[in-house]
Every structure is written in structure tokens, then in C-alpha cells.
Amino acid sequence: MTDLDLLVLGGGTAGLVSAVVAGGLGARVALVERDRTGGECLWTGCVPSKALIEAADLAQRMRRADRVGLTPVEPEVDLADVMAHVRAAQRAIEPHDAPERVRAAGAEVISDEATFVGPRRVRLAADGREVTARCVLVSVGSEPAMPPVPGLADADPLTSDTVWGLTTLPPRLLVLGGGPVGCELGQAFARLGSEVTLVERAPRLLAREDPEVGELIAARLRDEGVDVRTGTALTEVTGGGPWRARVEGARPGRIDTDRVLVAGGRRPRTAGLGLRAAGVALTDRGAIRVDARMRTSAPGVYAAGDVTGVLPFTHVAAHQAATATLNALFLLPRHVRYLSMPYAVFTDPEVARVGLGASQARNRWGGRAVVTRLDLAEVDRAVAAGRTDGWASLVADPAGRLVGATVVAPAAGEVIGELAALIARRGRLTELYRTVHPYPTYALAAVDAVGEHLQRRLLTPATRRLTRPLLTALRAAARTS
Ligand SMILES: Cc1cc2nc3c(=O)[nH]c(=O)nc-3n(C[C@H](O)[C@H](O)[C@H](O)COP(=O)(O)OP(=O)(O)OC[C@H]3O[C@@H](n4cnc5c(N)ncnc54)[C@H](O)[C@@H]3O)c2cc1C
Numbered sequence: 001m002t003d004l005d006l007l008v009l010g011g012g013t014a015g016l017v018s019a020v021v022a023g024g025l026g027a028r029v030a031l032v033e034r035d036r037t038g039g040e041c042l043w044t045g046c047v048p049s050k051a052l053i054e055a056a057d058l059a060q061r062m063r064r065a066d067r068v069g070l071t072p073v074e075p076e077v078d079l080a081d082v083m084a085h086v087r088a089a090q091r092a093i094e095p096h097d098a099p100e101r102v103r104a105a106g107a108e109v110i111s112d113e114a115t116f117v118g119p120r121r122v123r124l125a126a127d128g129r130e131v132t133a134r135c136v137l138v139s140v141g142s143e144p145a146m147p148p149v150p151g152l153a154d155a156d157p158l159t160s161d162t163v164w165g166l167t168t169l170p171p172r173l174l175v176l177g178g179g180p181v182g183c184e185l186g187q188a189f190a191r192l193g194s195e196v197t198l199v200e201r202a203p204r205l206l207a208r209e210d211p212e213v214g215e216l217i218a219a220r221l222r223d224e225g226v227d228v229r230t231g232t233a234l235t236e237v238t239g240g241g242p243w244r245a246r247v248e249g250a251r252p253g254r255i256d257t258d259r260v261l262v263a264g265g266r267r268p269r270t271a272g273l274g275l276r277a278a279g280v281a282l283t284d285r286g287a288i289r290v291d292a293r294m295r296t297s298a299p300g301v302y303a304a305g306d307v308t309g310v311l312p313f314t315h316v317a318a319h320q321a322a323t324a325t326l327n328a329l330f331l332l333p334r335h336v337r338y339l340s341m342p343y344a345v346f347t348d349p350e351v352a353r354v355g356l357g358a359s360q361a362r363n364r365w366g367g368r369a370v371v372t373r374l375d376l377a378e379v380d381r382a383v384a385a386g387r388t389d390g391w392a393s394l395v396a397d398p399a400g401r402l403v404g405a406t407v408v409a410p411a412a413g414e415v416i417g418e419l420a421a422l423i424a425r426r427g428r429l430t431e432l433y434r435t436v437h438p439y440p441t442y443a444l445a446a447v448d449a450v451g452e453h454l455q456r457r458l459l460t461p462a463t464r465r466l467t468r469p470l471l472t473a474l475r476a477a478a479r480t481s
């Protein structure tokens with residue numbers, strides 16, 4: 001096979017998008033996947049976690065039904081049944097990511113493991129064949145990192161790869177890591193009935209976000225019974241199930257637990273791929289180094305998705321892959337632009353982000369940066385639902401163009417898309433305000449945050465010095481007419 005336009009390594013989100021786009025454009029393309037097509041998103045990431053969160057959310061609503069005047073009930077949770085719901089969601093989505101769909105788009109699918117043996121030359125492990133192509137896209141994803149904590153690897157730790165195989169709820173669950181995985185799954189397991197302790201080395205949860213985001217999520221988790229220990233590192237695990245975890249930091253000591261769930265970050269899958277033979281350079285953190293066109297250091301070799309270490313989210317992987325594919329096939333110079341790339345963490349409340357934060361904007365423009373914010377307590381939909389934890393904050397450049405937003409709210413992940421679209425078209429805050437939104441929705445948190453800003457800026461004594469004489473004159477004219 002030497003006359004391929006494109007060889008795609010890895011059939012997760014990035015690889016599937018690339019193969020389908022390239023096949024659809026008439027390219028000769030082959031995708032190599034060593035496991036099941038669909039990758040992390042379908043099998044161990046977004047889909048199972050959101051299905052689990054849905055069950056956990058309902059359990060919590062049943063437990064807290066008195067919040068809306070109903071009789072609360074403690075849900076009976078059989079984790080095997082909940083996991084059956086998770087698998088049903090995966091089965092329903094699976095055809096979309098299946099090899100048949102890729103083949104129907106005109107791409108070949110090879111079930112094998114690929115390793116580079118030279119520039120744009122790959123060996124297939126089982127088949128033994130070598131395959132070359134004009135261009136290669138590396139989209140082999142990432143895997144859970146195992147923090148080097150003595151005894152941890154021997155404690156049969158769960159990860160986001162394996163937690164879906166549980167059939168009974170661990171009575172006590174120690175979650176290592178307070179990033180998106182630890183917060184989403186920690187909250188879900190607590191809501192389903194596990195006694196959860198969440199240990200995070202950094203001083204707060206969701207450390208990439210503004211400090212008050214992590215503080216709010218920690219407060220919510222504590223309110224729901226999670227023992228949140230920030231500024232705390234896991235240093236040793238001993239025992240034989242149950243396990244004894246030793247922690248150092250804010251509250252040093254011992255935590256007894258039935259299972260440990262490791263959510264301590266992810267590692268790009270670059271080891272053993274023969275990238276040196278391909279001439280592909282890595283970053284300090286072991287990810288494939290790419291430029292804005294998704295080119296690697298090796299001519300004709302592109303990379304996309306988690307393996308690049310840049311914003312590891314499904315929609316980012318898909319966008320990077322589509323860009324890389326067009327650039328590779330047609331020698332185009334298209335850039336991936338990250339300023340308008342949103343993401344959401346599906347805790348309750350959800351945390352959604354796009355673009356610059358307030359401090360980044362102030363560093364760039366000083367006092368000329370526009371920052372406006374509205375708490376959910378001011379948003380009628382949130383008040384009516386009794387779900388007022390959260391806020392929307394928007395950041396604009398001195399000309400009033402939106403450059404960033406944070407929304408912490410129920411359905412924040414739905415709200416952020418509109419703000420991302422506004423940033424992408426370099427739109428102004430006033431454009432958002434002038435767009436009539438349905439009432440009462442959570443989206444109005446962002447719109448009314450702009451309203452607050454405009455009110456502060458426009459409805460001032462200086463404005464009234466202009467409008468009052470005009471109004472007086474108009475009144476006088478009306479009297480005499
Ligand atoms: C618990 C959890 C929840 C998440 N939730 C969300 C969410 O809600 N929203 C969101 O946007 N993102 C979420 N993510 C992140 C998201 O899952 C990833 O960003 C995305 O799936 C990455 O896609 P990818 O194509 O880069 O890699 P992957 O999906 O990992 O695909 C890589 C593929 O390459 C194959 N492969 C590896 N090596 C080889 C080889 N040598 N030869 C052949 N094949 C190979 C693998 O088998 C795999 O199928 C979540 C992640 C986790 C862990």
C-alpha cells in the first residue's frame with residue numbers, strides 16, 4: 001500500500017473525523033485502529049461519564065425533592081443497573097463511530113497496531129506489512145497517568161478506563177485528583193451513594209479555572225457529603241482491600257477506603273510509537289509538538305486530538321483533525337484558533353469556559369478591559385428552579401468585543417456555545433444584548449450581565465444631563481401643540 005494520500009493512526013474522535021472527511025473528499029485514505037473504533041469519548045470518557053452523571057443527578061433530585069415542595073425519597077441504587085443504562089447509551093451511539101460508517105465514507109479501516117519505522121512509513125504489528133502514505137495523521141490519544149505514589153499501583157486502582165466495569169458501589173471511594181475527571185466522577189459516585197473522599201494536591205479544585213470556580217464546586221461537593229481535601233497529596237497506599245491511604249498537607253493522616261479512583265491527569269500515548277524514526281518531536285510533557293496548522297516537526301506528518309496535549313476535549317480533537325486533514329491533503333494553510341474554543345465540566349452546577357479569563361484580559365489591557373458579571377441569584381430562571389449557585393462573567397477588549405466568558409450554572413455547557421460563536425466572529429457585547437433571548441432561560445445570565453454593564457456605562461448622570469433638557473423640550477412642545 002504505497003499510493004495512499006493519507007494514513008490515519010488511531011480511530012478515536014480525531015481519527016474518525018479525519019478518515020470520514022478525507023474519504024468523503026475522494027482521497028485514498030486508510031485508518032489503523034488497534035482496539036474498537038470510537039476511542040475514549042465513546043468507551044471510557046464523555047459518553048459513559050455523562051450517562052452516569054444523568055443517573056446520579058436524578059438520584060440527588062429524588063433525595064432533595066423537598067427543595068421544590070415534594071416528599072424526598074432515598075433512591076435505591078443498584079450500580080449494575082446504572083451501568084446497564086451507561087452501556088445502552090454507548091450501544092445507541094456506537095453505529096456513528098463504527099468501521100462500517102468509515103468505509104461507507106470511502107476510507108479503508110485496518111484493525112491492527114501501527115508503529116512508525118521511518119518518515120511516513122508505518123509497520124502493522126499483526127499483519128507485518130509496512131504502509132507508506134503521502135501524509136500521516138497521528139491521533140492515538142492519551143491514557144490515564146498513574147501518579148508515582150508508593151503502593152498505589154498495587155491497590156487495584158480504578159481509572160476512567162476501568163471504572164465502567166464496576167457492578168457494585170464501593171461503600172467508600174477515595175478519588176485522587178480534583179480536575180474534571182475527579183470532580184465529575186467524585187460527585188456522581190457520592191450522589192449514587194458512595195462515601196467519597198476527594199484529595200487534590202493543588203489549593204483548590206479545577207485549578208485551571210478562576211479560584212472562585214473551584215471554591216464553589218468544593219462547597220457544593222461538601223454540601224453533598226463529599227470530604228473534599230484540597231492542598232493535600234496522596235503519599236502512600238497500604239493494606240489489602242480495604243486500603244489505607246496516607247495523605248500529607250492541610251489535614252495529614254490516614255484515610256481508609258474500599259477503592260481508589262485515580263484521576264490524576266492524562267499522558268499522551270507517544271511511547272513506543274516509533275516517533276523518533278518518523279522524525280516527530282515531542283514537547284517537554286511528552287505530547288506531539290504541533291503548530292497552528294497541526295503540522296508536526298516531520299514533513300507530511302500531522303497530529304490531532306489528545307496526543308497533542310492541547311485542550312484535550314472531544315470537540316477540539318474533531319476540529320483539529322478536520323483542519324489537519326484539509327491542510328495535509330490539499331497543502332492548505334488553515335489555522336486552528338483556540339480563543340473561541342469552549343469547554344464544559346459537567347459537575348452540578350456545570351462550569352463552561354471560553355477565551356480569556358478576567359485576569360488575563362486585565363494583564364493585556366489593564367483597566368481598559370471590560371469585565372462584567374451577574375450572579376444566578378439575579379436570574380429569574382435560576383430563582384424559579386431554586387438553583388442559584390453560580391454566575392456568568394464576560395470579558396471584552398477595550399472596543400467592547402467579547403474575548404472570554406465563564407458560565408457556572410445548570411446548562412452552562414449549552415449557554416457557552418453562543419458566546420463562543422460571538423467571539424469567533426469578533427462580535428461586541430452590545431450584539432449579544434440586542435439579540436432577543438427567550439425568557440426565562442439560563443442564557444439570560446450572560447445577556448443580563450451585559451445589561452448590567454451597559455446600564456453602568458450608559459445610564460449615568462452625564463447621559464441624564466443630555467436627555468433631561470431634550471425630554472423637557474419635547475414635553476413643552478407637546479403642551480403647545
Ligand atoms: C472520564 C472522561 C470524561 C470526559 N468527558 C468529556 C466531555 O464531556 N467532553 C469532552 O469534550 N471531552 C471529554 N473527555 C475528553 C475526551 O474523551 C478526549 O479529549 C477525546 O476522546 C480524545 O479523542 P482522540 O481522538 O484524541 O483520542 P482517543 O479517543 O483516545 O483515540 C485514540 C485511538 O487510538 C488508538 N490507538 C492508540 N495507539 C494506537 C496504535 N499504535 N495503532 C493503532 N491505534 C492506536 C486507541 O485504541 C484509540 O482508539 C473526557 C475524558 C475522560 C477521561
Ligand SMILES: NC(=O)c1ccc[n+]([C@@H]2O[C@H](COP(=O)([O-])OP(=O)(O)OC[C@H]3O[C@@H](n4cnc5c(N)ncnc54)[C@H](O)[C@@H]3O)[C@@H](O)[C@H]2O)c1
Nearest residue numbers: 147177178179180181200201233234263264265312344345
Ligand atoms: N467535561 C469534560 O470535557 C471533561 C471531563 C473529564 C475529563 N476531561 C479531559 O480529561 C483531561 C484529564 O482530566 P483529569 O481530571 O484526569 O486531569 P487534570 O490534570 O485536569 O487533573 C488532575 C488533578 O490531579 C491532581 N493530582 C495529581 N497527582 C496527585 C497526588 N499524588 N495527590 C493529590 N492530587 C494529585 C493534580 O493536581 C490535578 O489537579 C482534562 O484535561 C479534560 O480535558 C474533560
